[in-house]
Amino acid sequence: xxxxxxxxxxxxxQRASDNLKQQxxxxxxxxxxxxxxxHGTLTVTQEPLFxxxxxxHLDASQSGKSWTPIRSTLGVCRLVSFGAxxxxxxxxxxxxxxSHEATRQRAQPRRLFQSGDPVQIKxxxxxxxxxxxxxxxxxxxxxxxxxxxxxxxxxVVMGSNVAMAYxx
Numbered sequence: 001x002x003x004x005x006x007x008x009x010x011x012x013x014q015r016a017s018d019n020l021k022q023q024x025x026x027x028x029x030x031x032x033x034x035x036x037x038x039h040g041t042l043t044v045t046q047e048p049l050f051x052x053x054x055x056x057h058l059d060a061s062q063s064g065k066s067w068t069p070i071r072s073t074l075g076v077c078r079l080v081s082f083g084a085x086x087x088x089x090x091x092x093x094x095x096x097x098x099s100h101e102a103t104r105q106r107a108q109p110r111r112l113f114q115s116g117d118p119v120q121i122k123x124x125x126x127x128x129x130x131x132x133x134x135x136x137x138x139x140x141x142x143x144x145x146x147x148x149x150x151x152x153x154x155x156v157v158m159g160s161n162v163a164m165a166y167x168x
């Protein structure tokens with residue numbers, strides 16, 4: 001038995017994994033915790049480590065389960081292959097990913113903003129002003145520094161009211 005790579009449809013990694021498991025296949029979808037703004041609130045969500053990819057444990061011998069149902073599974077795009085040969089993954093890599101995932105789940109989720117990140121206020125009286133993210137202020141709020149009259153001023157805003165500033 002070997003591990004192979006399944007390419008899923010966009011944002012359907014979990015659906016593909018669930019449907020493959022219901023068919024009796026052993027699957028592994030590495031996940032990590034991250035902060036996201038959903039419906040105006042800052043929440044911690046689980047995201048796939050590799051967007052659109054998951055791993056499946058298959059028997060390559062003739063006596064093994066047929067691979068044809070994999071392609072028609074909801075959420076699955078195709079089995080990754082190089083030419084006619086499906087891409088194999090070393091079991092050591094899967095074990096390494098699993099051990100890293102276990103240690104990451106005990107750690108803090110990846111923060112949406114880090115202290116010192118350049119951000120921009122999205123709405124309100126200060127909309128469009130550049131700011132420097134300082135820290136989370138609880139209850140979904142964030143503390144930022146803005147420059148008013150050439151002096152840095154602390155401002156507490158809703159976390160959903162802050163966006164990453166991108167260089168134009």
